[in-house]
Amino acid sequence: MSDVSPASSLSAGPAGRSGAKPVSFFEYWPGFVFYAPVALFWAFQTIRHRSVTLPALTNPRIEAGGICGESKNDILDLAGPEARRWIAPHVGITTPAHPGGDLAMAEAAMNEAGLTYPVVVKPDMSCNGAGVRLVEDGAALARYLTEFPRATRLQIQALVPHEGEAGIFYIREPGAARGRITSITLKYAPVVTGDGRARIRDLIEADPRLNAVSSLLLAKLGTEAARVPAAGERVRLVFVGNHCRGSTFKDGRHLITQELTDRIDAIARDIPDFHFGRFDLRYASASGLRRGEGFTIIEINGAGSEATHIWDPETSIVEAYRTQFFHYGAAFRIGAAMRARGVPRYGVRRLFQAWRRQKALMALYPAND
Template identity: 30%
Template sequence: MIYFFAGFRFVAKQSPSDLYGETARMTLQTPRMKGNPMFRWHYINSKYMYIGIQLMSTALALSKGLTPSQIICANPSLPYGGLSIASKTKILERFNTRKQFLHQQLIPRDMHLVDRKALARSFLETNTYPIIAKPDRGVVGIGVRKIDSENDLNDILNIMPSDYMLQQYCDYPLEYGIFFCKFPDEPRGTVVSLTQKIAPFVFGDGRHNVQQLVQINPDFKYNKDALLSHARNLDYIPKKGAWYQVIIQGSHTYGSIFKDRNDQINKQLESWLNELCAVDDEFYFGRFDMKVKDQEALKSGSGVKIIELNGCWSEPIHIYDDRHSLLFAFKELFLSYARAYHIAKLNKRRLQLKASFKELLAAYRDYLQEKEQIMRVVG
């Protein structure tokens, strides 16, 4: 019998649910779309799409009497409103008192190597291998490494071209992106997007290595090069009948599959998220990326570990489900940015906030240079 798991076709006597539990079972419910290019739009070079998004964002800002840079007023308490140019560590510090957040430690680039190693050792006194190392600023998993040993740690500490964050590793099997939105004049917020992230796997045959399994799989046709450029252990040959996770990044750019789970949004989920966000009464708009123990944990918030928080320019990533067309994506993005600018307008009026375009532009240029260095040095 032919099954679908994470978009891969394979022949097996066992159910994929037996092989990989809850993640496989949920993936089987919604196989990937084929044929119509309107449902493969997110594999096209994203710079063309973001030209349209930028024009749309500018029009929305002007319609609210704002400039595009004033979107950062949507989250007054977060640096740069939580944009990708902001420090992940500083954003997460706002929520450190909450048990749902993973432990993290900033390792500054301008710190002497000896001091970097001392800071890393201090972090490992309360956390054990494996851990995650990632740039303190950035998106889509660029420069992220899983650190399994002291040698791995020394490698990244020696070459890191920017400030890096060390983060506790979580092996919960499920991963989600949950978009939270709260208007300043309302007592509670709502979940406007719930998306399951499923990392790309290959199915071992005992003969081909990881690179070969990726290359021969037709489902990697549109993101094969990006996936291979960020994969590790490409020469490893998975055992016959064994699943092997190709990358750790939960990014659709590198082959992760995103599934729209908006039908699972409920009052119980919104309740614990409102309680979580209450620690920062000036946070209104953003997406929490998290690992989840099981479905019940998602409802209650008890078995959840939050990886990071993306602020006012983040996307409702359910749009990347293969069932959704480009037109659907633009409609959802329009609604999302309309919410952001509405919140920004209310906050700007209420708090007399200012957003310097010159300062934002300088920070963005610095971020782009940093991003190029990370891609060149770390990959």
């Protein structure tokens, strides 16, 4: 990756390169099809280690190790002083049981945390970007809170201005002095640039990658798809950086350096008992990221996260499954080591209840950006 500014590199978009695949042939397979071999691998590890929930012990300070049902706020609040320097300012609030006073409560919490508009609001418990929205002002926040379920926790986070976005996967064996980065994914939000004549819909159809995922984008855009952007106007089609919602993921493992590894390792070791998971962050430049500088963490995910570089359209299905098996194998191995250290087992019923609670809440969240 050349060291151009994220704004200029993202405006062109990686999918527009000559010869680049717009999507991989398995990228949009139904989940039950793609993950069937992963489920079989999990079953094999279950028999081998005599526990189906062993990965829930990888990060014992996090609910279910981060498989599901974990709190975004609680994870970030585990961070010590070194890790906090790299995390976007945020505050957690719980909506009142009955409507009324939501905005005043939220803005009071924002003031106390030093947050100003625009901010990003997200459910405290969710996955795949569900319910995440960019909020520009008090009126927009009031609308979001009106749509949000009652007596439910959420997070208000400072908007990080860096346009570059990445996911960095980290693993540290229990007792080891150092961990390592096993994956970096560079995330490119779907963007079109206006010419003063074409509709957004036409610009999507003209881009191989965006046209391949147009059903996802057009359903989200609604009537906005008919707008004609001015010449040179960049239109970001979705806010949430998720390949399931149209973003392009590229393998960024060439950015792994000793400096970046040292930085991520220092952050991870300042989070008690954190051994396995992904740091989602925004960064200013590729060269800065290589040096372990110029980035801000927006989310930390545990054992339920995956090394998302597998969704690079250039990644083969063999590499995708090799990566999945390596990481899930590591999760079981770390869980076994934590069990040997005396960490109590995490029951199947408890895990199922956490998953069911998260699924029920996600059905109630407002639409994401």
